[in-house]
Amino acid sequence: MRSGRxxxxxxxxxxxxxxxxxxxxxxxxxxxxxxxxxxxxxxxxAILHEHLLVRKVAARWIPHKLSEEQMTxxxxxxxxxxxxxxxxxxxxxxxxxxxxxxxIYQYDPETKQxxxxxxxxxxxxxxxxxxxASPLFVYQRSK
Numbered sequence: 001m002r003s004g005r006x007x008x009x010x011x012x013x014x015x016x017x018x019x020x021x022x023x024x025x026x027x028x029x030x031x032x033x034x035x036x037x038x039x040x041x042x043x044x045x046a047i048l049h050e051h052l053l054v055r056k057v058a059a060r061w062i063p064h065k066l067s068e069e070q071m072t073x074x075x076x077x078x079x080x081x082x083x084x085x086x087x088x089x090x091x092x093x094x095x096x097x098x099x100x101x102x103x104i105y106q107y108d109p110e111t112k113q114x115x116x117x118x119x120x121x122x123x124x125x126x127x128x129x130x131x132x133a134s135p136l137f138v139y140q141r142s143k
Contacts, residue, residue, distance in 0.1 A: 009039035009040060009043035014039060018047050021036065026117040057119055
């Protein structure tokens with residue numbers, strides 16, 4: 001009898017263990033699963049992709065998805081400006097200075113690897129939006 005890993009690690013028991021591990025920690029990396037179960041990378045690959053049908057995907061950033069508060073602030077600002085300039089009839093409209101805008105985010109975004117999670121076939125892809133980001137909006141004058 002030889003020591004080491006079992007000859008056939010691709011079995012229902014290991015599949016159930018991998019399933020439980022992934023459901024408990026969606027961001028777990030392959031090396032951690034391998035060391036936890038003491039199975040080969042090839043066996044784990046077969047369990048993940050042929051038996052459990054899971055895949056690792058990165059969360060997608062949706063930059064234009066605003067929070068309710070951000071949308072309300074934008075609508076209130078636009079209504080204020082429409083009233084101020086008398087629905088476009090005011091001569092003050094000609095004195096309005098426009099410029100480019102810059103968004104400066106006050107956080108360190110995750111890398112693609114950090115945001116990767118395991119998905120089962122019936123899961124929706126993960127998403128996060130700018131509402132988590134707390135942007136600082138800065139106007140820059142045009143020259």
